[in-house]
Amino acid sequence: xxxxxxxxxxxxxxxxxxxxxxxxxxxxxxxxxxxxxxxxxxxxxxxxxxxxxxxxxxxxxxxxxxxxxxxxxxxxxxxxxxxxxxxxxxxxxxxxxxxxxxxxxxxxxxxxxxxxxxxxxxxxxxxxxxxxxxxxxxxxxxxxxxxxxxxxxxxxxxxxxxxxxxxxxxxxxxxxxxxxxxxxxxxxxxxxxxxxxxxxxxxxxxxxxxxxxxxxxxxxxxxxxxxxxxxxxxxxxxxxxxxxxxxxxxxxxxxxxxxxxxxxxxxxxxxxxxxxxxxxxxxxxxxxxxxxxxxxxxxxxxxxxxxxxxx
Amino acid sequence: xxxxxxxxxxxxxxxxxxxxxxxxxxxxxxxxxxxxxxxxxxxxxxxxxxxxxxxxxxxxxxxxxxxxxxxxxxxxxxxxxxxxxxxxxxxxxxxxxxxxxxxxxxxxxxxxxxxxxxxxxxxxxxxxxxxxxxxxxxxxxxxxxxxxxxxxxxxxxxxxxxxxxxxxxxxxxxxxxxxxxxxxxxxxxxxxxxxxxxxxxxxxxxxxxxxxxxxxxxxxxxxxxxxxxxxxxxxxxxxxxxxxxxxxxxxxxxxxxxxxxxxxxxxxxxxxxxxxxxxxxxxxxxxxxxxxxxxxxxxxxxxxxxxxxxxxxxxxxxxxxxxxxxxxxxxxxxxxxxxxxxxxxxxxxxxxxxxxxxxxxxxxxxxxxxxxxxxxxxxxxxxxxxxxxxxxxxxxxxxxxxxxxxxxxxxxxxxxxxxxxxxxxxxxxxxxxxxxxx
Numbered sequence: 001x002x003x004x005x006x007x008x009x010x011x012x013x014x015x016x017x018x019x020x021x022x023x024x025x026x027x028x029x030x031x032x033x034x035x036x037x038x039x040x041x042x043x044x045x046x047x048x049x050x051x052x053x054x055x056x057x058x059x060x061x062x063x064x065x066x067x068x069x070x071x072x073x074x075x076x077x078x079x080x081x082x083x084x085x086x087x088x089x090x091x092x093x094x095x096x097x098x099x100x101x102x103x104x105x106x107x108x109x110x111x112x113x114x115x116x117x118x119x120x121x122x123x124x125x126x127x128x129x130x131x132x133x134x135x136x137x138x139x140x141x142x143x144x145x146x147x148x149x150x151x152x153x154x155x156x157x158x159x160x161x162x163x164x165x166x167x168x169x170x171x172x173x174x175x176x177x178x179x180x181x182x183x184x185x186x187x188x189x190x191x192x193x194x195x196x197x198x199x200x201x202x203x204x205x206x207x208x209x210x211x212x213x214x215x216x217x218x219x220x221x222x223x224x225x226x227x228x229x230x231x232x233x234x235x236x237x238x239x240x241x242x243x244x245x246x247x248x249x250x251x252x253x254x255x256x257x258x259x260x261x262x263x264x265x266x267x268x269x270x271x272x273x274x275x276x277x278x279x280x281x282x283x284x285x286x287x288x289x290x291x292x293x294x295x296x297x298x299x300x301x302x303x304x305x306x307x308x309x310x311x
Numbered sequence: 312x313x314x315x316x317x318x319x320x321x322x323x324x325x326x327x328x329x330x331x332x333x334x335x336x337x338x339x340x341x342x343x344x345x346x347x348x349x350x351x352x353x354x355x356x357x358x359x360x361x362x363x364x365x366x367x368x369x370x371x372x373x374x375x376x377x378x379x380x381x382x383x384x385x386x387x388x389x390x391x392x393x394x395x396x397x398x399x400x401x402x403x404x405x406x407x408x409x410x411x412x413x414x415x416x417x418x419x420x421x422x423x424x425x426x427x428x429x430x431x432x433x434x435x436x437x438x439x440x441x442x443x444x445x446x447x448x449x450x451x452x453x454x455x456x457x458x459x460x461x462x463x464x465x466x467x468x469x470x471x472x473x474x475x476x477x478x479x480x481x482x483x484x485x486x487x488x489x490x491x492x493x494x495x496x497x498x499x500x501x502x503x504x505x506x507x508x509x510x511x512x513x514x515x516x517x518x519x520x521x522x523x524x525x526x527x528x529x530x531x532x533x534x535x536x537x538x539x540x541x542x543x544x545x546x547x548x549x550x551x552x553x554x555x556x557x558x559x560x561x562x563x564x565x566x567x568x569x570x571x572x573x574x575x576x577x578x579x580x581x582x583x584x585x586x587x588x589x590x591x592x593x594x595x596x597x598x599x600x601x602x603x604x605x606x607x608x609x610x611x612x613x614x615x616x617x618x619x620x621x622x623x624x625x626x627x628x629x630x631x632x633x634x635x636x637x638x639x640x641x642x643x644x645x646x647x648x649x650x651x652x653x654x655x656x657x658x659x660x661x662x663x664x665x666x667x668x669x670x671x672x673x674x675x676x677x678x679x680x681x682x683x684x685x686x687x688x689x690x691x692x693x694x695x696x697x698x699x700x701x702x703x704x705x706x707x708x709x710x711x712x713x714x715x716x717x718x719x720x721x722x723x724x725x726x727x728x729x730x731x732x733x734x735x736x737x738x739x740x741x742x743x744x745x746x747x748x749x
Contacts, residue, residue, distance in 0.1 A: 229339050237344030238411065240468035241381045241724060264436075276469035279433065279440065283411045284344065286435040301337040309342045 221296040228292035233306065237284035240276050247273040248309040251281055254302055259290035269308060281308045348383035348726070349467060351376060352410045354393055357417035360425065364418070365449075368427070371456035372414060372463070375474040375501060378729040379704055380722025381464060385410060397430050397439065405434040412440070414463055424449040429459050431466055441466050453503060473700040476500045477744040478707055479518045479527055480718060482736035494736070495529060497544065500700070500743070502718065502731030508547060516740060517561055521568050524747035528552070528562035528571060539573055541588075552588065561605045566612045570635055572596070574604035574617075583617050585635045594635045605653050608632075610660040616644065618652040625652045627665055645678065647685045653696060657703040662723065664697035664706050675708045677723055688725040698743045707731075709739040 077084075249269040254262040264285045270278035285306065294300055353373045358364040369387070376382035391404040394415055405413050416429030423446060430442040441462060447455045454475060461472025477497050485491040495509035495518055509515065513532035520527060521541075528541045537559045542549035553559040557576030564571060571588055574581045583596040583606045597603040601621035608615055615637070616629045622643065631639035645651035650668030657663070660680070667676040667687060675689040675697045693711040700707070703723065710719050710730075716739040718731040 226337070226339050229337075230341060233339070234341050234344060237341055238349050239344035239346045240470070241346050241348060241722075241726075274469040276465075276467050279467065280344075280349075281341075283433065283435040284341070287406070287411070299337075304337040304339065307338065307340040308344070309340060310344070311342060 218296060218298065221294055222299055225292070225294035225296075225299050229288075229304070229306075232288045232292055233284050236287040237308070238280060239310065240280055245273065245277075246310055247277060248307065248311070249273055249277075249281075250305050250307045251285060253285050253291075253304045253306055255289075255291055255304065256302075257300065259293050261286055261289035261291065281306075284308075346724075348381060349412070350385065350410050351382045351412045351414065351463070351467070352385040352390060352405060352408070353414040354390060354416075355387075356415075356427070356429070357395060359417055359419040361420075366452040366456065368416060368418065368452060368456045368459070369414070371453055371501070372460045374729075375457060375460035375472075376464065378501065378720055378727065379460075379464060379472070379474070380724060380727030381468050381470065381704065397432060400432060400434075402432075402434045402437045410434050412463075412467055414459070416459070418452070421446055425452065425455075427452070427455045427459075431463050453499065457499065457501070470704055471702045473702040473704060473743070473746075474500055476701055476746060477524075478502070478718070478731075478741050479520065479744065480709075480738055480741040481515045481518065482738050483716070484736040495527070495542075498731075508544065509542065518740060519562055519564060519742050520744045521564050522566055522745055523568055524745045526568075528564065530560050530562065539571070541571075553586065563607045565608050566610055570608075572606035572608060572615060574606065583615065583630075585615070585632075587635055592635070594637075596630055596632075596637045597641060599641075603628075607654050607656060609656050610658055616654040616656065616663065617641075618654065624649050625668075627651050627654045627663070644680075645685075646683075647678075648676075651676075655698055657699045657723075658701055659703055662699075662703065664699060664708075666695050666697065675706060675721065677706065677725075686725060688721045688723070689719070689728070691719075694719075696740050696742075698741055700743045701745045705743075707741045707743050709741055 247269070249266075249272045251269055252265040256262055264282045266278040266282045269281050273281075291304075353369040353376070356364075356368045373384040373387075376384050385408065389408065391408045392401060394400040396417075397415060400413065400415065411434060413432045413434050414429060415432065416427060419426045419428070425447050426444060427447055428442070428444045431440045432438070433440050443459075443462065445455050445458065457472075457475035460474040464470060464472040464474075476499075478500055479495065479497050482494045482496055483491060484494060491512070493511045493513065493515040494507045495511075495515050496505050496507050498505040508527075509529075509531075511531060511533045513535070515532070516530040516537075518527050518529040525545065526541050526543055528539060530537050531540055532538075536554075538551055539553035539559045539562045540549045541552050552571060553562070553573055553575065555575045555577040557579075558581060559573060559575055560581075561574040562571050563573070565585075569588055570585050572583060572585045575584050576582070578595075580600060581602045581604045582598060583603045584593050585596055585606075586593045596606070596615060597617070597619070599619065599621050601619050602625075603617055603619045603621070605618040606615050607617070612634075613632055614629050615632050616627055618625050619628045619641070620626070621628075621641075626643055627645040628641040629644050630637045630641045644654075644663070645665065648667045648669060650673075651665050652668070653666045655664045657677075663678045663680055665676055665678065666673050667685070668674075672692045673694055674687050674691065675694045676685050676687045678685045688706065689708065689710070691710045691712075695709050697706045697708040699705070700720075705720050705722055705727075707718060707720050709716050711717070712730075716737040718738050718741050720729050720731060721727065
C-alpha cells in the first residue's frame, strides 16, 4: 500500500513532469518558428491539451487526495508523523536524493531528451524541412513536371494543333499544289496536245510543202528529161522519105544506168510500118545512145516506151 | 513517212507518166521526125578481077540513090575508111561520120563474067540488113549496080527502087534542018547505055511504054503526017495503029495494054478516042468544040484524064471509064493556075503530074488527087512532058538549057533534082518505063 501512495505520487510527479514536459513541449511548440503557411498541417496529429485543463483536473484530483489524505493523515499523522518524520526524513533524503537523482536524471534525460528532441526536432525539422523541401521540391518538381507536362501537353497540343494546323495547311497547300499541279498538268498536256497538234500540222504542212516541192521538182525534171529524150531522139530520127503511110507504133528501149541503149524492140513498128520504118526508129534510138539522163535519178527507168508517129 | 513519201512519189510519177499500161515506165512520143534524105555511104567495091575496075559500082549506086531523093550518099572524098569486107568495118567511124547505113561489096570473076557481092550494113546497130551475091555478064555491071541501089532503097525506105528501069526519049541531032535527025532512044534510068531504036528525018513525038514494057507507042511524022505506031522494043518490029485523017497524037496505054487512048482530029477538032488494039474498034470519049488531048489512064483503068481548053484555058479533066467506054461526063480536075496540061498519073493513082503554065514559064507540078494540093517541083522556064518512075518516087521531064533540051529527074517531094547525062543532041519527050520482066 505504501507503494501505492508512492506510485501515486510518482505518478503525479511523473504526470506533472510529463505535463510539464508536455507543456514544455507544447510551449516549445509555438516558438518563433512558426509553420510556414505555405503548406497545410501535416498528416501527423499532435493532441495538444491546454495547461488550464490539466490544472483543473489536477486540482480536482488534488482536492480529493488532500481530503482523503487529511483524514488518513490525521488518523495516522501522529503515528506516522514520527515514523513519517524519520521516514520522511529518510525518504526525504532519499526522495531528495532520488528527486535529485530523478531530477538529475530527468534533467539529464530531459537534456538528453531535449538534446534528442532538439536533434530529433532538428532532424525532424530537417526532415520536415527536407520533406517539405522534398515535398516542395517534389511539388515543385511535380508542379514543374505538371507545368512541364502541361507545358508539354500544351506544347504538344500546341504542337499537335500546330501540326494539325500545319498539316491542314500542308494538306491545303498540298491540295492546292495538287490542284495547281493538276491544273499545270492539264495545262501542260493541253499545251502539249496543242503543240503536238501544231507540230503535226506544221509537219503535215512541211510534208505537204516538201511533197509539193518534190512534185514540182520531179515534174520539172521529168518535163526536162522527157524533152531531152524527145529532142535527142527526134533529132536523130531520119524518117524514110516518101513514106506516105500514117504510122503510130511503139518501141521498147532498155537502157543501162548510164543511158547506153541495150536493146531496142521495134517489132510493133516492123509489123505496122515495115522493116524500113522499123529500122529508122531503131536507128533513131541507137544513134541517141547514150540517152540523156534525168537530173533526178528517181526518174530513171531502165525501160522506156517510145511511140513513134509520122503525123 | 519515207514510205508514204515513196508511195506518193511513185503515184505522182505514175500520174505524171499518164501510164495507160500496167507496167510503169517512161513513155515518150516522137512525132514527125525528119523526113529527110537518109545518110548512107557506099564504099568502093573491091575489084578482085585482073585488070583495073571496069565500072565504079559504088559511084553508080551513090548516084542512083542521090537521084532518087531518098538518100544523101556520103561524098567519096568523105569516106572515113575503105573497108575490106564486113569484118573490117569500123562502125564507130561511120557513126561518127553521121551515117546510118553502109554498102560494101566486091566484084570477082566467074565463068560467065562477074560475081558481084554486096552487103548493106546498119552501122548504128552493127548488123547486116541484106546481103546478096549476084552473077552477071561482063556487060551487066551497071545494071547490077542499079539493082543494088533498088535493093538498098527498098530495104531502107520500104519504097521499091526504080533504078534498074529504062527511059525512052527523043533526041534531035543536027542544027542544020536538012541534016536534022530525030531519034527514038532507050537508055538506063540514069541516062547511060543509050540505044537508038528508031531514027527519022521527020519529027518523032510522044513515045510511051506499054504496061509490060515490051512495046512503045509513039507518033511519027515520017510519012509527012502524024501517025501512031507501036514498036516492039526487043524485036524492033512495028505497026501503024492510028492514021486517021487530021492529027493522030498523044497515044496512051490502058493498064492492061489492050487499049490505046489517043487524040484524033478526024472530026474537025481534037477529041479523045480509045482504040481496042486487038479488034481495032475505036470509041470516041469526048465531044466538044474545044481541044481535048493528052489522054492518060488511071492505073486501075477506071478513069481517063486529059487536057482540054473547054474552059478557056487548058486544064485537066477526067472522065469515068468502063473498058473502052466513057460512063460519065468529063469533070474538071485542076483549078489552081491558069494552065495545067499533060497529065500523068503515079503508079498508085494518087498523084498526078502535069505541066503548069504561068505566063511564059512552064513547070512540072504534082497534084495530090485526094487533097487537091498542088506542089510545083521544078523551077526552070520550059519544063514539059513529065513521066512518073514506076515506083512513083521520081518524075522525069524535059527541060531546056541554053536552047537545048535536056532530061531531068526530080523527086516527088521536089527536093532532089538531077540532070541526066545524055550523049548528044537536043533531048525531049521522055517516058519512064514500067518495071520490066516482073
